[in-house]
Amino acid sequence: MLFRRSGISFADWIRTWICVIVASFFSQASPVSAQDPLQSDIGSLVVEPFGQEVFREGYVTIRWSGVDAPGGYRVTDEDGRLVYAGRQPQFFVSGLSDGQHAFQVTAVDQEGRVVAKSDRPVSVRVEHWPLAYAFWAFGTGLTVVVVFVAVIVWGHRATGARATGIRATGTRVGGDAS
């Protein structure tokens, strides 16, 4: 009766509600975003290194994957300065001092529009080897090299003097240093 007085049949009412329910179901399945429609098209790049790895030499290769970039990739440092622009999905940086260094990676299309980016800047922690280690290695190396050169010089002189003596007496060349 209610439906007839409003001019809508029960079947129409049911169909309407079914459409509303189905529409709301689909709208729940698709994430609702309050973002700009263009932002929702931006993909995500998976960037490594992950985690708390410490880099002791001040250099690191940052790699990423996830999206092809027809226009290439861009990497900016924590000051927003562009430090890499190219097609390879990796970037090498060196000469970093102790501390945390952040880099943001974006992928662009041929018009330069961003098509993907790293969810958050990749953070690289640099802690150089202690100077004491460096001095030990330097000192050890210097000692080994000095001894090496001294042995060559001494051996060369000793065998040269002995060979000269042997030649003078007319016997075979090819003596030893000791």
Added chain:
Amino acid sequence: MNPVMLLADAEPILNPRDGYILLTIFGVLWIALGLWWGRRAKTYEGFAVAGRNVGLALGTATAVATWITSNTTMLAPQFALQLGVWGALGYATASFGLFAFAPVSGRIRTLMPHGFTAVEFIRCRYGIWGYVPFLLISLFYALTWLISMSMAGGKLLEVLSGIPYPVGMSVVLAVCVLYTLFGGMYAVIGTDFIQSLVIIVGLIVVALAILSTVEISDVHTELQQRRPMLLSVFFPAALMSLFNNMLFGFGEIFHSNVWWSRAFAMREGVGPKAYLLAGFLWLPIPIVAGFLGLAAPALDIGISQPDTVGPLVAATLLGNVGALLVFVVVFCSLASSIDSLLAATADLIVGDVWSPAFRAVRGTALDDAGKRRWSTFTILLLGAIAWIAAFQNLGTLATVLFFAGPMVASCIWPILGGLYFRQPGPIAAASAMVSGTLVGLVAYFQIGWFVGSLVGATVSGIVFLAVTAMMPKTFHFSTMSYEGDSA
């Protein structure tokens, strides 16, 4: 300086068609030279050691060309990019290996006037105990070097001209295998002479062109602000690597048959002068190449792979002409090293593996024709192994090459002690090589590639001295000189 981000890796500098044309021209020319010089190799002695009659000019040129490898033009800039000014200087210390080998080459010629290989010396001096570890180290290092050269060829051609890595690597390796096969040591030394002239002239032109494009003071300012550690005198990793590089250079030269075969090929008395002169000619080259590595971050040239920084910077700054020059210089440096490795390693395997095996099985020595046949087979086999490994393109040039660092550095004391002193015996030599290699490799993996050779050489030296003191022998050097076939 106006910091403009130069689009690295976006497009190759040279047109791929130009790259293929250059590759074809050089490939055909080098193979033709191999065939032409190969006519002189009528005996195995001619094929293996160029008749033992190489003079000072060719001797110096071959030493310079062989030591200017693609590592010099690609690894030296990588060192500078990773380890700063110390990295470039550290790489230059590899010339000290040539200086050190100068007097030693004369001693080698005196002791073994009819010798062919370094392994032969170790076998005569230390017997089976020294022979086995040294042979394994020599073969492993030779293959590692060969693979790293092949990789470098592929990477270079891809960076400069877009030729796919597998194609470029395969063509470079195939050309070197062919002309070495046809011409032996005559072809190797002859092409080295041409290559050394091309390399030196090319590097001078590239260096002058770069210096006219870039102000050193601007590079210094940019690096100080943005990459300060590259200029730091107290850069820890760089300090740790300095003597590591030098000892690696000593180990490379002292153990490798590439250098011993040249000592045997040079006329009496020429070796010391040739190696000394070669050291002085080679010394400035990695410093010039290293500047390219330092220039990259200062000029905002983004780098994806550190071992391509040298060619990439030169080509980016100098355009097509620079790319062409770099292409030619690096091709020549690659070819000059790959051919030397193939020839010297084949000599080693023929003289110290196939010949003794043949004698053990057949009871007679391999004749000249037999040695030539086995040389041919060995060169082809080495080429195939290098191709299969290089095809994978694993690691950078530094990590591939310096893995062998502890092994070669552990050989320097047994060789030096064995050449000049009677007391070191087989157990001292073997234990020095094994302990130096093992401990050096532990340091390589636990700390880094920049200390492996230093630790290997230090441990090897201590063990060699200790065991010699505990078990001294009395070796008679007169037993080392002999006529004819390897004993």
